[in-house]
Amino acid sequence: MNLVYALTAGLLFAIGLYGLLARSELIHRLLAANVMSSAVFLYLILIATAPAGDPDPVPQAMVLTGIVIAVSLTAFALALLRYFQALNARRALEDEADGDD
Amino acid sequence: MSAVIGAAYDLLLCAGLLWVALQAMRIREAFGAVVVFMVFGLLMAVVWARLGSPDLALAEAIIGAGVTGALLLNACQAVQTDPGARRASARVEPSPGLPHGLIVAVCIAAGASLAALMALALEVPGPTADAARAGADAHPLGNPVTVVLLDFRAYDTLMEMVVLLAAFLGARVLIDQSELAPLHPPVPADPPMVAPLLAMATPVLVLTSLYLFWAGSHAPGGAFQAGALLGGLGVLYRLTGRLEPYDHTPIWLRTVLVVGLIVFSGVVLAAALWSPWPMRYPETGLYPLVLAIEFALLLSIAATLTALFSGTAGFRPHTGARS
Amino acid sequence: MTEPAVLFAWCATLLIFVPLLAALAVYLVPGRRFGGALCLLVALGLFVPLVLASHALADAGALHFAFGGHTAPLGIELFADGLALAMLWLTNVLLLAVHCYTNSWLRQAPAFRATEFRALVLLLWSGLNGLFLSADLFNLYVMLEIVTLTAVPLVVFSRGPVALAAAMRYLLFALAGSIFYLLGVALIYAETGLLALRTLSPEALMGPAAVTALAVMTAGLAMKAALFPVHAWLPKAHAVAPSPASALLSALVAKAGAYLLVRLWLGPFATIDSAILLQGLAAVGVAGILYGSLQALRQSRLKGVVAYSTVAQLGYFLLLLPLASLVAWQGVIYHALTHGLAKTAMFLAAGNLIRQAGSDQLDRLAGADRFLGGSLMAIALAGVSLAGLPPTGGFIGKWWLVAASLEAGQWWWALSIGAGGLLAAGYVFRVLRHAMQEPSEPTPVPDHERVTPTMIWVPVALALASIGLGFTGDLLAPWLAIGAPFADTGGTP
Incomplete structure (x- = not known):
């Protein structure tokens, strides 16, 4: 069954x-980028749980770490996006002011 | 019979995962793509549970789908409220500018070869796994994942907190430069039902978070899931105006943001008192020490996630009567 | 009483955790003067563990230890050899210089968010030290992310749409680079069940999964290191960042990716030694040297020239792969050291020009030699070292690389190195020529308030150090050879 998940x-x-x-x-x-990370995480968990017996805790810990890092990167990127919106808003206001003259 | 149902379930889950991911890539409009992506996060949580990783299912549901989703929706909401933001979406030039057909061909080739490779390399020889399993069996903490996160590979966990702090510091600088009105300003009056619902949600979330934290040492859960859940409560408080935006980061908030790193680094260095190796726990007293580290991490994670969602320099409890 | 390994363990821990804790302190205790003083104190204080670690390495050879005593394959190991030691020294010297410069620079920038800037620089420092010391594939991923998430925000401290566009592009390249790297880590773990570099035996890494892993990791790290042809983010980000940050990004951050490439190709993957592959990679490096230099010749802004020069200079790292000898190893490290010093000197001096002349447009530099003598001298001296003229440090690094090429019978790399040096001389002298021109209009009265003496002597000192390395080759060569993957074949040094 792991085969399906690996594919x-x-x-x-x-x-x-x-x-x-x-x-x-x-x-x-x-x-x-988040989808790509999830794909790698999925693969890591597959190799942790593929063999019979207890799952390997090391990849599970790696994925937990990876999830937190992914959230951090996403949060910072979204702050960049907000700054982009702020610059655009400022430009829009300036354009309007120009239009009034 | 149950094997057949299980296989069908897995097949459906995988097909759903792929379809949802593809839609998230293809939908033009940001809001739609974000909503579809949140569904993707939830499906991933189901996959983790299905693959026997409840720790990850919890983390993915709370952090991957929950917090990330809230952050992404925040970004979409900003697009709809800020003047001028609508007219352009943030493009990152150059988009590689390759012909679409070539991109599709490259991706199909990459997907096919990776899928084949991953399907073939599933039987892992396990020197690390064996060492970790053996080590975890003899360890005072019962949950092997927690043992790896807080002892064997604790250094990674500590450094991941640095990543989280750096993300906040970077976002903090950008917030300062944006000079936009804060998202989610305090609302003049609660809509009906908000107050009773929050009154119900608060103890439930706090207790669940504390349970996850306490259970993490021997069962699925731990500081990250617990901290993210508490951060979720912070998000609710921010949304309903019980925490209000503040234009600087007060000292108590700064302290909470870094307390996890301070306690954790302190233990790393304090190991000089009892061991030749940094980050070695003492023979006795490992359990309370780990618990202290985890509690400090929990507080830092909750505060950082709330602050990142808040999109302001800081926040403070709403004071005085609502006017 | 202390064994070398234990001494090394604590020195390495201090090198990583002291900047980290200092970042927390700077963040918690407001006040610019406290922050500035603490940064200088940390930079000076860290020379103690650095010297002790160097002596431990000199006595015992390359050393490693595991956090918590959990040795591989269970835990995370740190490791240092001559290469790591050289990068740690470079990092410390440059951070000391940049902190000195920043403290003066900030005095004229009251609106600048000094607390966050210093905290991020300190975290970046901790991350770089951790990255140079790490010997664990997954831990390296975490360290790469620390470096990314501290380096990208440094770019946006320069406000405005240009900085924002540069930062977005930088972040996306870095993000893609980390995911590719992480995919490689997962594939290696699937093939071998191991993460510690020391335990990965080259024989186990010959299967299709391992080869794919090497390919995606190389692609990912090339994006991080901005190696040609995935360099598109670097010139913009490095040119637009505040000058002290530009210096760190060019001299250290971009090298972190190249450093890891060398570690992987000469470490666990050393058995993948197909001549065509290695020659091809080095050819890509040479293409980067030529392309970066030609672009540097076409830039209209000083920081653009310096940033494209970084794209060019990073190409030299790839020459090590086909040459694979001790002399080449020492040459590449020596080149990294001189480049780090010279590049930092250039960016800091460029920062002075922007402060005083109001812009770093080359055609507005005319007459700058009258009032910017110190900064221009720093650029000239650093440029001489970058071009590899004797008797500079740049000359030694290039000379050893040429010697290694000839010894290996691969004379074509020697030619490329010569061409790279000539082109570097070209873009440096082009800058100086602009500065020496008679101004067509009266020179604006320089504002001496804005550039303090510290801001001039720091880049001059760095440029002089970069030249001074030309006299210390014989002295440093044995240090660089500690734990080198190649035996001493009795080459030049």
Whole structure:
């Protein structure tokens, strides 16, 4: 059964890669990067649970660490996005002021 | 019979995962893509549970789908409220500018080869796994994942807290430069039902968080899940105006943001008193020490996630009557 | 009483945790003067563990230890050899210089968020030291992320749309780079069940999964190191960042990726020694040297020239792969040291020009030699070292690389190194020529208040150090050889 999940992990990575290459908006590329990370996490958990017996705790710990790092990166990227919006808003206000003259 | 149902379930889950991911990549509009991505996060949590990793299922449901989703929705909401933001979405130039057909071809090739490779390399020879399992069996903490996170590979966990802090510091600088009105300003009056619902949610979330924290040493759970859950409560308080935006980071908040790192680093260095190796726990008293570290981490994680969601320099409890 | 390994363990721990704790202190205790003083104190104080660790290594050879005493494969090990030691020294010297400079620089920038800037720089420092010392594949991933998430915010301290666009691009490249690296880690773990570099035997890493892992990790790290042709983010980000941050990004952060590439290719993957592959990678490096230098010749801004020069200079790292000898190893490290010193000197001096002339447009530098003598001297001296003219440190590094090429019978790399040096001389002299021109209009009255003496002597001292390395080659060569993956074949040094 792990086979199906392994195939899924590989394909998920490719789907994320597609989003990263084909889209140009920051938020979409961010989602793409998150999908790619999830694919790697899925693969790590598969190799942790594939053999019979107790799962290997090391990849599980790695994935937990990875999830927190992914949230951190996403949060910072979204702060960048907000700054982008702020600059745009400022530009829009300036344009309006110009239009009034 | 149950094996057949299980296999069908797995197949459906994988197909759903792939379809949802593809949709998240293809939907043009940011809000739609974000909502679909949140569904993806929830499906991942189901996958983790299905694969026998309840620790991860909890983390993914709370952090991956919950916190990330809240952050992403925040970004979408900002697009709808800020003047001028609508007219352009943040493009990162250059988008590689490759022809679409080439991108699709590259991705299909990469996907096929990776999928084949991953399907073939599933039987792991386990020197690390064996050492970790053996080590965890003899360890005073019962949950092997917690043992790895807080003892064998504690250094990674500590450094991951540095990543979280750096993300907040970076976001803090950007918030300061944005000079936008804060998202979620205090609301003049609660809509009906908010107060009773929060009154119910608060003890439930706090107790669940404390349970996850306490259980983490011997059962699924731990500081990260517990901290993220408490951060979720902070998000609720921010949304309903019980924590109000504040234009600087008060000292108590700064202290909570870094307390996890201070306690953890303190233990690393204090090991000089009882061991030749840094980050070695003392023979006796490991359990209370780990518990202290985890509690400090929990507080820092909750505060950092709330602050990141808040999108302001800081926050403080709402004071005085609502006017 | 202390064994070398234990001494090394505590020195390494201090090198990582003292900057980390200092960052927390700077963040908790407001006040610029406290922050500035603490940064200088940390930079000076860390020379103690650095000297002790160097002596431990000199006595015992390359050393490693495990946090908590959990040796591989269970726990996380740190490791140092001559290469790691050189990078740690470089980091400490540059951070000391940058902190000195920043303290003066901030005095004229009251609106600058000094607390967050210092805290991020200190965290970056901790991350770099941790990265140079780490010997664990997954821990390296975490350290790479610390470096990314502290380096990208440094770019946006320069406000405005240009900085924002540069930061977004930098973040995306870094993000993609880390995911590729992490995929490689997962594939290696699947193949071997191991994470510690020391335990990964080259024989176990010959299967298709391991080869794919090497490929994706190389791609990911090349993005992080901005190696040609995935360098697109570097020139913009390094040119737009505040000058002290530009210096750190160019001299240290970009090298972190290249450092890891060398570690992987010469460490666990040393058995993948297909001549075509290695020659091809070095050819990509040479393409980067040529492309970066030609672009540097076309820039209209000083910081653009210096940033493209970094793209060029990073290419030299890849020459080590086909040459694979002790002399080449020492040459590449020596080149990294001189480049770090020279590049920091150049960016800090460029910061002075921006402060005084109001811009770093090359065509507005005319007449700058009248009032910016010190800063221009720093650029000139650093440039001479970058171009590799004798008797500078840059010359020694390039000379050893040329010697290694000839010894290996691969004379074409010697030619490329010569061409790279000539081009570097070209873009440095182009800058100086602009500065020496007679101004067409009266020179604006320089504002001496804005550039303090410290801000001039720091880059001059760094440039002089970069030249001074030209006289210490014989002295340092044995240190660089500690734990080198190649036996001493009696080469030049």
